[in-house]
Amino acid sequence: MEEIAFHRRLHRPGTILDIGAHDGLLTLPLSELPGSRVLAFEPLPSAFARLTAACAGRSNIELRLEALGERPGEAMLSLPVLDGVAQEQWASISKDYRGFSSVTVRQHAVPVVSLDSLALSDLVAVKLDAEGAEEAILRGGAGTLRRCRPILSVEVEERHAPGSTRAVPALLEGLGYAGFFVLDRLRPVAEFDATSMQRASPDPAVFGAEGPYVFTFFFLPTESQDTMLARLAGG
Incomplete structure (x- = not known):
């Protein structure tokens, strides 16, 4: 199941956050959902x-x-540059890439806001892809998640933040969310094994991954998960 399919099947009118919007690959289709208002965050000036x-x-x-x-x-x-080409998809506020001899690094000072500081009252969905900063972003939005109960799709990768595939689901579980991922079928996050499902180098010069590579996780409010899972299964 692709992220946009997840959001389409569970859509309800309200505000949607696209965190790490980059070129707008998901911003645009999310904005086409009925009654949606999209707040798209992208700190990299060239992508913005x-x-x-x-x-x-x-x-x-x-x-x-x-x-x-x-x-x-x-x-x-921090934006890693490989052979003169900026690797924009790896731009991160959570790491600086200085340990990799294969890349040079450009840095930009960027303003940071917390999700809770936005004081949203109608948040219905979140798409989050922040190259290792996901846990911090969710901590900064704990009050909003408790209040609004949005659905979430979150890209989480060990190569960007070691331990994050455990830490992010644990944080959201504490906020009343059930986590899932897709590998042949929708599976509970408890079945995820980073050693076999996320084999990849943290070096931007080594982009590929081995075997099945699962990095998108879906989170549903536990009080609504049965209804939502039925909607996802129904297509």
Whole structure:
């Protein structure tokens, strides 16, 4: 199941967060869901420029040249460069890449806001892809998650944040969420094994992964999971 299919099947009108929007690959289809308002966060200036062009004329999309984090402030966004080519998909506020001799690093100071500081009252869905900063972002939104009970799709990778495939589901479990992933079928997150399902190098110069590589996880409020799982199964 792709992320957009997850969000389409469980959609209800309200605000959707696209955290790590990049070029708008999911921002645009999310904005087409009935009654949706999309807040898209992208802190990398080059990607934000393309996102702005892609979303021109969409009145229900608000673009934010900011990162999300545990608390408001400022952070350094590190962008690895390989053979003169910026690896934008690896840009991160959670690591600096200085341990890899194969890359050079460009850094940008970026403003950071917390999810809770947005004071949202109608948040219905979150798409989160932040290259290792996912746990911090969710901690900064704990109050909003408890209040609004959105569904979440979260990309979590050990190569960006070791231990994160355990830490992120544990954090969300504490907030009343049940986690799932897809490997042949929808499976509970307790069946995930990073040693066999996430074999990949943390080095930007080694992009590929081995075997089945699972990195997108889906989270449902436990009080609604039976109904939502039935909707997902029904297609």
